[in-house]
Amino acid sequence: MVWVIAGRELKSLFLSPLAWTVLGVVMLILAYLFLAQLDTYMEFAAQLALLESAPGVTDIVVAPVIGDAAVVLLLASPLVTMRLVAEERRARTLPLLYSAPVSMTEIVLGKYLGVMGFMLVLVGLIALMPLSLLLGGGLDFGKLAAGLLGLTLVLGAFAAAGLFMSSLTAQPVVAAVATFGLLLLVWIVDWAGAAREGLGDALARLSLLRHYENLVKGIVSTADLAYYLLFIALFLGLAVRRLDAERMGG
Amino acid sequence: MEREVLLRAEGLYRWYGERCAVADLSLELARGEVLGLLGPNGAGKTTTLHMLTGNLAPGAGRVTVAGHDLLDDPRAAKAAIGYLPEQPPLYRELTVGEYLRYCARLNRIPRAEVPAAVRRAMARCGLEGMERRLIGNLSKGYQQRVGIAQAIIHNPAVVVLDEPTVGLDPIQIREIRELVRELGREHAVILSTHILPEVQMVCSRVEIIHQGRIVWSAALDELERELAADALVVGLGHPPAPEALAAVPGVTAVEPLGAGRFRLRHAPGASPAEAVAEAAVRGGWGLVELTPERRTLEQVFVELTTGEAAQEKEAA
Numbered sequence: 001m002v003w004v005i006a007g008r009e010l011k012s013l014f015l016s017p018l019a020w021t022v023l024g025v026v027m028l029i030l031a032y033l034f035l036a037q038l039d040t041y042m043e044f045a046a047q048l049a050l051l052e053s054a055p056g057v058t059d060i061v062v063a064p065v066i067g068d069a070a071v072v073l074l075l076a077s078p079l080v081t082m083r084l085v086a087e088e089r090r091a092r093t094l095p096l097l098y099s100a101p102v103s104m105t106e107i108v109l110g111k112y113l114g115v116m117g118f119m120l121v122l123v124g125l126i127a128l129m130p131l132s133l134l135l136g137g138g139l140d141f142g143k144l145a146a147g148l149l150g151l152t153l154v155l156g157a158f159a160a161a162g163l164f165m166s167s168l169t170a171q172p173v174v175a176a177v178a179t180f181g182l183l184l185l186v187w188i189v190d191w192a193g194a195a196r197e198g199l200g201d202a203l204a205r206l207s208l209l210r211h212y213e214n215l216v217k218g219i220v221s222t223a224d225l226a227y228y229l230l231f232i233a234l235f236l237g238l239a240v241r242r243l244d245a246e247r248m249g250g
Numbered sequence: 251m252e253r254e255v256l257l258r259a260e261g262l263y264r265w266y267g268e269r270c271a272v273a274d275l276s277l278e279l280a281r282g283e284v285l286g287l288l289g290p291n292g293a294g295k296t297t298t299l300h301m302l303t304g305n306l307a308p309g310a311g312r313v314t315v316a317g318h319d320l321l322d323d324p325r326a327a328k329a330a331i332g333y334l335p336e337q338p339p340l341y342r343e344l345t346v347g348e349y350l351r352y353c354a355r356l357n358r359i360p361r362a363e364v365p366a367a368v369r370r371a372m373a374r375c376g377l378e379g380m381e382r383r384l385i386g387n388l389s390k391g392y393q394q395r396v397g398i399a400q401a402i403i404h405n406p407a408v409v410v411l412d413e414p415t416v417g418l419d420p421i422q423i424r425e426i427r428e429l430v431r432e433l434g435r436e437h438a439v440i441l442s443t444h445i446l447p448e449v450q451m452v453c454s455r456v457e458i459i460h461q462g463r464i465v466w467s468a469a470l471d472e473l474e475r476e477l478a479a480d481a482l483v484v485g486l487g488h489p490p491a492p493e494a495l496a497a498v499p500g501v502t503a504v505e506p507l508g509a510g511r512f513r514l515r516h517a518p519g520a521s522p523a524e525a526v527a528e529a530a531v532r533g534g535w536g537l538v539e540l541t542p543e544r545r546t547l548e549q550v551f552v553e554l555t556t557g558e559a560a561q562e563k564e565a566a
Contacts, residue, residue, distance in 0.1 A: 004355040008341075015343040096339035096400070097301040100356045101329040248307045 001102050005110025010117040013080070019118060022076050026069075027125060033068050034129045037061045058140040062130040066147040067216045069126055070154045070209075074183050077155065080118060081162025083178035084111050085243070089170040098247065108240045112163055119155040123148060145216035150215025153228035157208060158183060160235035167239045183208070253280045256330070256407045256438040257302065262311035264297050264462075271297045272462040275311075284434035286453035287442040290555050292464040295442040296336060297410050302440070303333040314455065316407045329358060332406035332519065336413050338397025342386030346377060346396055349385055350403060357404035371399040374432075391422040398426070402433065409439045415448060427452050446547045456547075460555045473547070481543040482514045482523055483507070487536025497521055498529045513543065 013019040041060045048054040088094050098105050127148055135140060163183055166175040190200065192205040204210050206230075211224040257279040264272040272294045279285050282459075289295050300306040302313055304327070311322040318327040341349055344482045350368045359367050372378060375395040378387070385396060394414065403407055414430065415423045430452050433439050449456050451525050455474060465495040489510045500522030503515035516522050523540055530537040532538060 001356070001358065004352065011348075012341060012343055091342075092335065092337045092339060093302075093339035095303070095305050095333060095335045096353070096356070098305045099331060099333040100353075100357055101325045103325070104355065214495050245273055245309075247305065 002106050002113060005097075005107060006113035006117065009084070009111050009114025013118050014117070015177045016083075018083075019080060022079055023122065023125070024167070026072055026076050026122065026227060029072055030065060030069055031129065034061070034065045037064055057133060057137060058130075058143045061133070062139070062144055063147060063218075065129065066126070066151055067213070069151055070212055073122070073155060073158065074187060075180070076142070077158040078162055078165075078176040078179035078183070079180060081115055081159055081167055082172040084115060085167040086162050086169050086172040086175045090172070104240050104243050104247075108163065108167075108236055108243065112159060112236055115159045115163065116156060119159055120152070120156050123152050123155065126151065140218070146218045146220050147216050149220065150212050150224075153215070153225070154208065154212050157228050157231045157235075160232040160239075161186075164235040164239040164242065167242045186198075186223060253424070255280050256316050257440070259298075260312050260314075260390060262298065262301055262313070263309040264294075264306065265309050270462055272301070272308075275459075275462065275464055277457060277464065279438045279440060281407070281438050282435060283455055283480040284439045284441060284453045286456045287440060287459060288444065288446070288449055288450035288456060288551065289442075289459035290444065293459045293555075295459055296412055298459065299333070299335075299410055299440070299442055303329055303331055303410055305333075305335075326511060329404065330407040331410060332401035332404065332411045334397045334401040334412060334414060336416070338393055340385045340393055340396060340400075343384070344525060345382050345384055346372070346388075347373070347381035349396065350399055353400045353402050353526075359404055367403050368407075374402065375399040375429065384423065385527045391418045394418060394422070397428065402437075407437060409433055409437050411439065412442050412443065413444075415443070415445065423448075446551060450547055458554055460553060465554050466550065480516060480545070482516065482521065483510045483511060483539065483541045483543050484514060484526060484530070484537065485509075485539030486530065487538055488534065490533055490535055494529075494533065495526075498525050500525055511539070536540065 010249075038061050041057060044060075085094075088097075102110075127144075130139060130144055158179075162175070162179040165179040165182065168178070169175050177237070186206065186208045188207070188209070190204040190210060192199075192203060211227045214221060214224050255278055257277075259278075261274050262272055262275040263270070271378075275294075275298060277285070277453055287295050288299065297306065301308045302315075302320075304313075304324060307321075313327075315327040316330040318330065320327040344352070347368065350371060351364055354364045354367045355361070368381075370379065375398050377392070377395055377399060380392065385393065388396065394417075398411070398414065401411065411430065415426050418426065427448065430439060430441060434452070434454065441449075441453060450470070450473075451498050453470060455469045456467070457464050465482045487510065489512070492504045492506060493510065495501060495514060498514075502517065505513040505515070507513055513524065514522070521542060523542065527537060527540060529535075
């Protein structure tokens with residue numbers, strides 16, 4: 001049942017021009033960054049060859065592009081997730097789901113997996129850029145895989161937060177702005193308290209960015225994975241509670 | 251025929267903040283019945299239907315659908331309900347076929363049976379040949395039909411329709427009413443409306459809701475008796491004194507209406523029309539009009555919904 005809802009969600013996304021626009025714009029920007037990074041690498045390639053244990057093409061080209069992809073998608077993903085519940089509430093199509101024999105958890109999971117389908121398409125397309133380097137050289141597949149895993153987890157977190165925000169309102173634009181605000185705040189939360197020892201450390205642990213940096217560098221640690229999975233579970237749980245409360249409170 | 255109760259609501263309450271939208275509402279619906287839920291705007295019709303279909307949790311009371319409690323066993327209960335809200339829940343970007351297939355899957359129809367279910371629902375709602383049309387491009391009437399198709403696609407025991415004929419043209423209204431009557435033969439149907447003749451045309455039972463309570467409830471044949479004539483209106487060219495009219499056998503009261511017209515009250519079902527005509531001929535009163543006067547559902551409705559408001563005003 002979850003997959004039926006997810007399939008409908010994904011189909012509707014691709015039937016709207018918005019998803020295609022987001023896809024196109026994101027790819028255009030990332031392609032530009034990728035080429036710029038590649039250009040830099042070509043310039044210094046000769047000097048790098050002289051160094052012992054020099055950083056490879058994966059470190060200089062692929063890691064920064066995947067790192068920047070998260071920032072670009074921080075801006076773009078609220079636009080993809082904003083309609084999930086808000087649009088249905090505005091168009092009054094929610095009764096279809098509420099009066100069907102499906103639970104609230106199934107509805108939320110279905111919507112989440114639907115939008116994650118879109119996010120995975122995005123990750124797949126982004127992965128094609130580094131893979132194109134195979135035409136002219138080698139790649140560190142371990143680091144690439146870690147980076148893509150990190151990107152998938154970050155997008156999973158974005159989507160969960162976006163779904164929750166969308167469940168709060170009937171205005172998709174409000175959901176987009178709120179999602180963007182929340183994500184940006186969690187992204188930069190470690191900027192404050194850097195001077196004070198205990199606080200700075202605690203805030204750094206909360207930051208979406210810090211955990212992502214590790215993965216992009218190729219370090220896959222349980223702590224980072226757990227952070228993202230907890231983040232996702234928290235917001236999906238909140239979305240379920242929110243929709244249940246709506247049915248109780250009216 | 252044994253009465254198979256498919257939907258039972260007991261003591262439903264619903265508050266929005268301080269305002270009580272539905273109070274102590276109970277109803278019962280059996281297979282083969284079409285129940286008309288009647289009420290002025292804001293009477294609590296839609297809130298009631300939302301509670302019966304699991305879109306709103308009742309503040310108190312319980313709903314049982316085909317033997318399954320809506321709170322304890324929502325999956326089984328909801329599988330037995332088809333609901334068309336006031337605004338049909340349609341995804342405008344899908345085609346009719348895509349949408350109905352999605353609804354069929356959502357209602358847990360096995361994958362292999364989906365095409366047959368979609369075909370059947372489309373045929374019943376007169377949607378043949380529309381499968382590949384985009385829902386957003388359909389006219390209001392056809393969108394309404396898609397909404398009904400969605401509600402009956404899983405062959406539910408109970409079909410709940412919230413104002414299904416609003417905004418349609420007269421021909422579409424007739425077709426939808428015909429469809430509702432047909433649904434009522436195999437399913438149990440609840441229909442909310444504020445169009446009074448519609449109730450008399452399609453429903454087998456009527457409940458009038460006013461300020462969140464059921465204030466009147468009758469089966470349609472009882473209703474016919476209730477509404478049976480209990481007055482005659484006569485128009486006379488040379489009217490006699492009212493006492494002369496009151497003396498006609500069977501007449502219990504006389505109300506002058508002016509310009510030679512009178513309303514003659516009589517016991518229900520015992521019309522003195524013949525006696526009045528004879529008396530008029532004998533007395534040379536110049537009979538020009540003799541009409542049995544029926545109470546209409548509209549009168550009952552107005553009496554119930556405005557009478558109570560007046561009483562409350564007095565109490566206040």
